Structures are given as structure tokens and as C-alpha cells.
Amino acid sequence: MTRAGSIRLGVVAGCVAALELACRMRWIDPVSVIPPSKMALGAWKVIASGEYAHDMLLTLENVAMALGIALVLGFSGGVLLHRFARLRRAADPLLASYYAVPTFIFYPLFIVLFGLNRWPLVAIGVMFAMVAMALNTLNGFERVSPSLRKTARVMGLSPFRETFLVILPACAPYIFTGVKLAVVYAFIAVIAGEFVLAGAGFGFKIAFAYNNFDNSTMYGLMTILLLVVGLVNGALTAWERRLHERTGGR
Amino acid sequence: MPEIASGAPTGAHSAAPPIAARLKGVTRVYPGVGRHPPVQALGPLDLELQRGEFFAVVGPSGCGKSTLLDLIAGLSRPTEGVIEFEGAPVTDRVPEGVGVVFQEDASFHWLTVRDNVAFGLRRQGVAEREIAERVGHAIAFMGLREFASAYPAQLSGGMRQRLCIARTLVLRPRLLLLDEPFGALDQQTRLLMGDEVLRLWRETGATVLLITHALDEAAMLADRVGVMSARPGCFIDMVATGWPRERDSTIVTRPEFGAVTARLWSSLRAESIKAMGTLT
Amino acid sequence: MSTDRMRAPYAAAWRDRLDTALLVAALFALWQLLHLFVGGDALPSPMAAARRLQRLVADADFGANAFETGRAFGYALLISWLGGLGLGVLLGAHRLAGEVFEPMLVTLYAIPKITLYPVILLLFGLGVSAKIAFGVLHGIIPVLLFTMTAVRNIHPVHIKSARALRLGPTDTALHVLLPATLPEVFSGFRVGFALTLLGTLIGEMFASQRGIGYMLVHAMQNNEPEIIVALALLLVAFATIASAMLLAVDRRLRHAA
Numbered sequence: 001m002t003r004a005g006s007i008r009l010g011v012v013a014g015c016v017a018a019l020e021l022a023c024r025m026r027w028i029d030p031v032s033v034i035p036p037s038k039m040a041l042g043a044w045k046v047i048a049s050g051e052y053a054h055d056m057l058l059t060l061e062n063v064a065m066a067l068g069i070a071l072v073l074g075f076s077g078g079v080l081l082h083r084f085a086r087l088r089r090a091a092d093p094l095l096a097s098y099y100a101v102p103t104f105i106f107y108p109l110f111i112v113l114f115g116l117n118r119w120p121l122v123a124i125g126v127m128f129a130m131v132a133m134a135l136n137t138l139n140g141f142e143r144v145s146p147s148l149r150k151t152a153r154v155m156g157l158s159p160f161r162e163t164f165l166v167i168l169p170a171c172a173p174y175i176f177t178g179v180k181l182a183v184v185y186a187f188i189a190v191i192a193g194e195f196v197l198a199g200a201g202f203g204f205k206i207a208f209a210y211n212n213f214d215n216s217t218m219y220g221l222m223t224i225l226l227l228v229v230g231l232v233n234g235a236l237t238a239w240e241r242r243l244h245e246r247t248g249g250r
Numbered sequence: 251m252p253e254i255a256s257g258a259p260t261g262a263h264s265a266a267p268p269i270a271a272r273l274k275g276v277t278r279v280y281p282g283v284g285r286h287p288p289v290q291a292l293g294p295l296d297l298e299l300q301r302g303e304f305f306a307v308v309g310p311s312g313c314g315k316s317t318l319l320d321l322i323a324g325l326s327r328p329t330e331g332v333i334e335f336e337g338a339p340v341t342d343r344v345p346e347g348v349g350v351v352f353q354e355d356a357s358f359h360w361l362t363v364r365d366n367v368a369f370g371l372r373r374q375g376v377a378e379r380e381i382a383e384r385v386g387h388a389i390a391f392m393g394l395r396e397f398a399s400a401y402p403a404q405l406s407g408g409m410r411q412r413l414c415i416a417r418t419l420v421l422r423p424r425l426l427l428l429d430e431p432f433g434a435l436d437q438q439t440r441l442l443m444g445d446e447v448l449r450l451w452r453e454t455g456a457t458v459l460l461i462t463h464a465l466d467e468a469a470m471l472a473d474r475v476g477v478m479s480a481r482p483g484c485f486i487d488m489v490a491t492g493w494p495r496e497r498d499s500t501i502v503t504r505p506e507f508g509a510v511t512a513r514l515w516s517s518l519r520a521e522s523i524k525a526m527g528t529l530t
Numbered sequence: 531m532s533t534d535r536m537r538a539p540y541a542a543a544w545r546d547r548l549d550t551a552l553l554v555a556a557l558f559a560l561w562q563l564l565h566l567f568v569g570g571d572a573l574p575s576p577m578a579a580a581r582r583l584q585r586l587v588a589d590a591d592f593g594a595n596a597f598e599t600g601r602a603f604g605y606a607l608l609i610s611w612l613g614g615l616g617l618g619v620l621l622g623a624h625r626l627a628g629e630v631f632e633p634m635l636v637t638l639y640a641i642p643k644i645t646l647y648p649v650i651l652l653l654f655g656l657g658v659s660a661k662i663a664f665g666v667l668h669g670i671i672p673v674l675l676f677t678m679t680a681v682r683n684i685h686p687v688h689i690k691s692a693r694a695l696r697l698g699p700t701d702t703a704l705h706v707l708l709p710a711t712l713p714e715v716f717s718g719f720r721v722g723f724a725l726t727l728l729g730t731l732i733g734e735m736f737a738s739q740r741g742i743g744y745m746l747v748h749a750m751q752n753n754e755p756e757i758i759v760a761l762a763l764l765l766v767a768f769a770t771i772a773s774a775m776l777l778a779v780d781r782r783l784r785h786a787a
Contacts (some may be wrong), residue, residue: 004629011630032652090549093774100724100773101766102731105743108750109758113572184640191642196736197747203645207736210648222645233640234633325693343696350694354687360709370695373705421695 034215042220052205052221059190059202062118066125066186073126074133074182075175081134082141095135103127107193121193121201128189129182136178140171173243180236187229269337270425270457271299271322276331277482278317290482292317293331297476297485299425299457304448306460306468308514309478310525315461316353318483319429322459323350335425349423349456353430355410357402357417364389364398367416374421388420391453392446408439412446419450426451428460432467440464444471445498452495465518469510470501477517480525487517574756583760598741602658603730606665610722614670615715618677619707628678639671644732651737661733661741668729669722676718680711713783720776727769 001009016036022028023035034042046052081088106127110120148170152162168175194203202225209218277293292314299305309315320326321333324344333340335348344350358366368385376384389398392412402410411431418426428447432440444467451458462468468475469491477487491510493501501507558576565575574582586592621628647664654660688710692702734743742761749757 004626007626008630008634012634029652033649086549087553089546090553092546093550094553094770096777097770097773100720100727101769102724102728104728104732104735105746105762105765108735108746109573109755109762111750112753112755112758113568188640188642188644192644192732195642195644195647196732197750203642206645206648210651218648222649225645226641229641230637233637237636323694325690344694346696348694350690352687352690352694354685356687356691358688358691358706358709360712369705373695373697373701418694 031215034219038216039219039223042216042218043223044220046217046220046224052202055200055202055205058118058200059194062121062190062194062201063125063183063186065118066122066129066190067182069122070126070129070182070186071133071179074130074178075137077130077134078137078141078178081138088138095131098131104189104192107196111197116197116199121190121198124193125186125189129185132181132185133178136181137171137175140174140178141167143174144170170247173240173247176240176243180233180240183236184233187232191225268301269298270301270303270335271297271459272332272334273297273322274332276321276328276333278314278321278326279329292321292481292483293328295331295484299459301457302455303473304451304458304460304471306462306472306475307478308462308465308468308475308518309483310480310518310522311463312481312525313478313521314481314483315463315478316429318478319350319427319459319461322425323348323427325350347424348427349418349421349425350427351411351414351418351429351431353433355402355407355414355434357405357410357413359402362399362401363394363405363413366402366413367420369417370421384420388416391419391450392416408435408443411435411443415447415450419454422454424456426454426456426458428458430461430463433463440467441499447471448498465511465514466502469507469514470499475510475514477514478521480521486521487513489513489517572755574759578756579759579763582756583763586757586760586764595741595745598658599730599734599743602661602734602741603665603727605658606662606669606730607723607726609662609666610669610673610726611719613666614673614718614722615677617670618674618715618718619681619703621674622678622681625682628682632675632678635671635675639675643667643729644736647733647736656737656739661730661738664733665726665730669726672725673715673718673722676721677711677715680714680718681707683714684710713780716776716780716783720773720780723772723776724769731765 019028019033020035020037023030023033023038081091104124107120107124110123114120114123144167148166149162152166157165190201191203194201195207198204202221206218206221206225209215209221274296275293276295276297278291280289280291282288295318307315307318317326321328322335322340324333324335324340324342327342335345338345358369361369364385367388368381371381371384389395392415394409394412394416397405397409402413405413411434415431432443435443447458447460448471450456460468460471472491473493475489475491476485477489478484479486489510492506561573561576565573570578621631646667650663650667651660654663684707688706689702692706697706731743731746734741735747736743738744742765746758746761749755749761
């Protein structure tokens with residue numbers, strides 16, 4: 001392990017230990033924050049009971065649907081923007097401001113439109129994730145060196161083969177960045193939606209536990225979420241880094 | 251730990267010390283990190299710079315030329331030995347009266363040429379009127395008057411180096427340290443810049459230490475050239491050129507010039523081969 | 531076509547602006563079409579939204595709500611910007627510390643921070659400070675990360691120059707490090723702005739009795755799509771205009787780089 005890595009481990013361990021101590025000694029109000037050991041216990045109970053499996057699955061389904069739609073729409077959007085320069089220039093200012101707009105505000109509107117079911121969640125997930133995918137796809141296409149296209153032309157490749165055998169592999173690292181961001185954003189949007197208002201789902205369960213003063217469950221669920229997101233994000237980032245290194249990218 | 255020798259106090263108004271800078275028994279060892287053993291980058295090395303002389307340092311790659319400059323400037327500390335500037339020991343801060351021009355472009359890209367040159371003076375709290383006068387003079391001296399309101403990004407490499415020289419010059423350094431300042435420039439520009447530096451040297455009366463890898467440049471510009479060995483660098487030869495103070499790049503036409511360059515190369519050749527070996 | 535743009539760059543820029551306006555008009559047209567498709571009870575028309583917004587703004591209550599949101603957002607933004615800047619400088623300057631904390635911060639960035647809201651509410655209670663905390667939670671990390679990267683990427687020769695010019699540490703920080711990093715730091719500010727706004731609004735939607743976020747949720751609970759759309763229109767306009775202004779500043783900061 002690198003020096004930084006071991007220090008990091010030490011810092012995390014230290015913080016957890018400090019929190020544990022602070023809670024046990026009642027320096028922090030035990031009603032608000034429970035000791036990490038109890039959090040872990042809560043997480044364990046959640047998993048062991050299996051009661052939350054249904055909601056977890058629901059959330060994952062929502063994320064998957066939002067992700068799928070966002071990837072397709074985002075990729076197509078990126079391709080279109082790349083293909084039609086005029087559209088790109090027209091959309092530039094709007095795209096630059098897209099993530100400045102709190103698109104989450106459309107969530108209540110979607111609920112009015114679709115009802116209190118999964119579709120507002122999927123919709124908001126798509127809204128969040130789609131543009132990141134589009135922008136990164138576009139970025140990837142733009143970074144393809146003209147020499148690659150010329151080489152494909154010299155080799156006499158058809159446009160179809162040129163795209164799939166040369167261009168896409170060359171863009172792969174950047175498109176993958178788009179995919180990674182789309183995953184993260186879809187997750188964030190869906191869980192946020194479930195949290196604020198939903199009938200079921202992982203985020204809903206956390207809010208439910210909070211409203212019922214069930215701290216043990218609430219923190220248990222949060223811990224699980226933290227671990228899952230941390231692992232998924234870590235794995236995607238490591239993969240992304242390897243893709244960039246392999247293609248000699250920065 | 252370096253010995254702190256008690257140097258004579260620098261009387262600002264009495265005669266300035268004849269030795270501008272002195273190094274005695276100086277070494278620089280980089281401590282080992284992890285599995286890597288410590289590296290002796292420089293020394294042991296002795297050097298005395300006479301006040302007002304133009305001294306050049308040549309040597310193979312990696313011999314520690316830049317380290318030497320950093321040590322004299324106070325940008326780094328020696329592992330052993332004493333470094334003095336005008337009789338006073340050099341510590342962690344760059345001594346007042348020392349100016350440095352680096353190899354890389356050190357211009358501040360967010361400031362205009364004029365603001366770049368004025369930068370050091372402004373930080374010292376000099377009055378704006380005096381700043382304007384001195385900056386104007388320095389900019390004119392370095393031939394940048396037309397570009398005074400331009401940003402470094404709009405200038406060529408040579409102009410940016412002139413800007414860095416002007417920025418140092420305006421502070422009236424008594425010792426000017428130049429670390430391969432023309433390394434990134436093409437040959438013609440280098441020759442012209444050499445003339446500029448000579449003019450600068452004559453008009454300011456400063457002591458100049460020039461680090462360069464170009465033997466002809468060292469032979470042409472300097473009163474004395476020190477040849478450094480491969481790492482750890484020490485001086486293996488000192489060549490006095492004996493040029494008159496009023497000189498410029500046309501000195502290359504003199505027959506003595508060839509002799510100086512030849513001598514430099516004969517001293518340097520074996521060391522360069524040694525250095526190349528250690529590069530692999 | 532491209533030589534066209536090179537020869538007359540101003541004309542080209544105006545053509546692009548016109549195209550953008552056309553695109554925006556097309557989006558409004560799309561909205562109108564959707565409205566006709568799903569009906570006014572589900573999705574009010576653009577005109578209806580505009581009219582409702584006019585009435586809302588004139589309404590006495592609205593001022594109080596807008597102020598509530600604005601106040602929380604303002605404080606949160608200040609803390610996000612300044613706190614992120616300070617911490618970013620520290621972590622960027624101290625290599626090891628930066629290396630240690632960066633992965634943790636990046637992970638924190640990716641977590642649905644909303645799930646930490648209950649903790650914040652438990653710690654801060656139901657009030658303005660909780661809202662500010664929500665905003666800061668979202669906004670501080672990008673500012674920190676961008677600043678940290680900017681500080682790390684400072685060209686070493688600038689630091690050497692500062693020493694060669696005999697600058698003290700404060701002068702070095704203020705007159706060399708700050709201007710050298712400003713463009714990238716400001717990019718962090720822009721992202722921080724957007725996320726702080728988002729955090730504040732979501733916080734209001736989740737747990738507040740006042741503010742624009744609350745108005746949105748309230749309107750949803752009372753099935754008043756007109757209000758929702760009107761508020762959405764307002765927020766989109768605000769965010770877009772603010773973002774455009776920040777982008778303009780950003781562009782000016784990069785003129786010299």
C-alpha cells in the first residue's frame with residue numbers, strides 16, 4: 001500500500017474511532033448520531049432480515065432503466081451534435097448551463113404527470129444522466145485524431161466499419177467517462193427522488209426510518225448505500241483510468 | 251549542517267567586497283527516498299566570483315549546474331560547506347542584490363509585460379512614480395517597448411525571456427544568475443541575446459554567473475569559464491578568456507576564440523561521455 | 531462554410547446566437563405541443579405558466595419564500611466558495627494531505643448526498659442552518675477539488691520566481707498563486723454555484739415549511755401544476771442567466787492564459 005493509502009486508512013479508522021468514542025461518551029447527542037458500531041449492526045440487521053431486499057431491487061431497477069434510456073439518448077445526442085455542427089453551436093450555451101439548472105425541480109411536475117410511481121424517478125434519472133453522456137460522447141468524437149479517420153479511409157473501410165472498428169474504440173475512454181458519470185448521476189437522481197417523495201425504494205426506506213425515529217435502521221441503510229456507491233464508483237474510476245492509460249490518453 | 255562563517259558585515263556605502271560570492275567545500279546530497287539511495291548531486295566544490303566578472307559554467311547533463319545556481323541564490327541549502335554572498339552567509343532566503351533568470355519561461359501569464367516587470371518593485375513597496383520610471387527604462391533596455399501592454403501569451407519565446415530578464419534587471423541586482431536562459435531559443439536569437447546580456451553586464455556593472463550547455467556561448471560571453479565534471483559536479487578546469495570588457499558576438503571571429511572553445515571541449519569531452527553512460 | 535466564419539467572425543457569432551434563440555423557441559414549441567397532447571391539467575402551456583408566474587411574483591407570500599431560499603442559498607454559497615477555496619489551497623499545497631484525502635472526497639462527490647440529510651437535520655434541527663448545510667454539502671466539494679487541482683498544477687517556476695523575487699509567503703500566495711490558479715478556481719466556483727443551488731432547493735423540498743422548494747412540493751401535494759411549472763420556469767431562467775454571467779467572467783479570466 002502506498003504511504004498515502006496507509007495514512008488514508010489511518011485517518012478513516014481514526015475518524016470512526018473518534019465518532020465511536022464521542023457517541024459513547026455522549027459528547028454527541030445519541031439521539032442524533034449513533035456510534036459506528038451500532039451503524040454497522042444496523043446495516044447487518046437490514047441485510048440479514050431481507051425485508052429491504054424488495055426496495056433495494058426496486059431502486060436498482062429504476063436506476064437501470066434510467067441509465068439505459070440515458071445512455072441511448074445521450075449517445076445519440078452526442079453523435080447528432082457531432083454530426084451537425086450548426087446544431088452544436090446553437091446548443092452550446094444551453095448545454096453549458098444545463099447542469100446549472102436544478103433539474104430536480106421537475107420531479108414534482110413528473111409526479112403530477114405520471115403519478116406517484118416509478119416513472120417520475122426514471123424520468124428525473126434520465127434528465128440528470130443524459131446530458132453528461134451526450135457531452136462526453138461528443139468530447140470523445142472530437143478528440144479522435146483526424147489521422148485515424150484518414151487511415152481508415154486509406155484502408156478503404158466503409159463508413160459503418162470505420163465507425164465501429166476505428167472511431168468507437170478510439171473514443172472508448174471518453175465515452176466510458178460519460179457512462180461512469182451517467183451511472184453516478186442516475187443513482188443520485190433516483191435516490192434523491194425516492195427520498196423526497198416516493199412510495200417505495202431504498203431512498204424511501206431511509207426517509208421512512210428517519211420519520212419513524214428508527215435511527216438504527218436509518219444509519220444501517222445509509223452505511224450500506226455509502227459502501228455500495230463507494231465500491232461502484234471506485235470500480236468504474238479504476239476501469240476508466242485503465243482505459244485512458246491503455247490508449248495513451250492523459 | 252553548513253558551517254556558518256562570520257563574514258564581514260556588508261557596509262552598504264563603503265567599498266563593496268571584491269569577492270561577490272564564495273563557495274567553499276560545498277556539496278549537495280539529495281537524501282534517499284524509499285528504496286533509492288541518496289544521490290550526491292554536487293561537490294565538493296570551491297568557487298570565488300570576483301565582483302563584476304562574467305563567469306560561465308559549462309558541463310555535461312546532470313552534473314549539477316542548476317543545483318549550483320540554486321545554492322548560490324539561496325533557493326536550496328548545501329549539505330556541506332559554506333556559501334557567502336558579499337561576505338554574508340547565504341541562508342534560506344534569496345539575498346537582497348541577487349537576481350535569477352530561469353531556464354523555463356517564468357513570465358506571469360496573467361499580467362501584461364509592464365506589470366510583469368513592475369511586479370518585484372511593487373511587492374517591495376516602491377513608489378509608483380519611481381516604478382514607472384525604472385520599469386520604462388528596463389522595458390526599453392530590453393527592446394520591449396512596443397509590447398509593454400501585451401500579455402506574455404502574445405510574445406515569442408525570446409521576447410518572454412527578455413521579459414524575465416527585464417523583470418530581474420529592474421531590481422538592480424549586483425549578482426545576476428542566469429540558468430541556461432537561452433536554452434529554448436534558436437541559434438540566431440541566442441547570439442543576439444548574448445549581445446544583450448553583455449550590454450546589460452557592462453551598463454549595470456553586475457557580476458554575472460551564466461549556466462549554459464553551449465560551449466561557444468560560454469567562450470564568447472565570459473571572462474572565465476568553469477568546466478564541471480560529470481555528477482557529482484566539481485570544477486575540473488577554469489579557463490580565463492582574457493576578452494576586453496567591450497565585446498560582442500563578433501568575438502567569435504578571433505583566432506583565440508577557437509582555442510578557448512577547443513580547450514573547453516577537450517576538458518569536457520571525457521566527462522560528457524561519462525555522463526552519457528550514466529544516463530542509460 | 532468554415533472559411534465563411536473565419537472571414538466574418540462577428541457575423542458568425544450573431545448567426546450562432548440567432549440559432550440558439552431558434553433552438554430555445556423550438557423547445558418552447560415542443561412544450562406547447564406536449565401541453566396540447568397531455569392536457570392543461572397535467573402540463574400547463576407556456577403562456578399559462580408565464581401568466582401564473584406573473585401573479586405569483588406579485589403575491590405577498592412569494593417575496594417571503596423567495597427571500598428564505600435566497601438567504602439560505604447566499605450563505606451556503608459563501609461558505610462553499612470560501613471554505614472550498616481554503617481547504618482546496620491547503621490540500622493542493624500539501625501534496626501528501628491532498629493525496630490522502632482526494633479519493634475520499636471524490637467518493638463523497640458521487641454519493642447521493644441527500645441520504646445524509648437526516649443526519650444534518652438531526653444535527654442542525656429544522657431551520658435555516660440545516661438548509662445552508664444542505665447547500666454547502668453539495669457545493670463545497672467541487673470547489674475544493676477544482677481548487678486543489680489548480681494549486682497542484684501551478685508551474686514550479688512560478689514558485690521559484692516568487693522566491694527569486696524575495697516574496698514572503700503571503701505575497702506569494704496573494705500575488706502569484708492566486709492569479710495563476712484563478713481561471714481554474716473560478717470554474718470550480720461555477721460548478722459550486724449550481725450544486726449549492728440544487729442542494730438548497732432539494733433541502734427545502736425535503737424538509738422545510740418555507741421557501742421555493744417547499745412551494746414546489748406544496749403545489750404538487752395540492753395538485754397545482756401551474757404553480758410548479760411557473761416556479762420551474764423562474765428557476766430555469768435564474769440559473770441560466772446566472773450561469774451565463776459566470777461563464778462570461780470565466781472567459782475573461784482566461785484571456786491571458
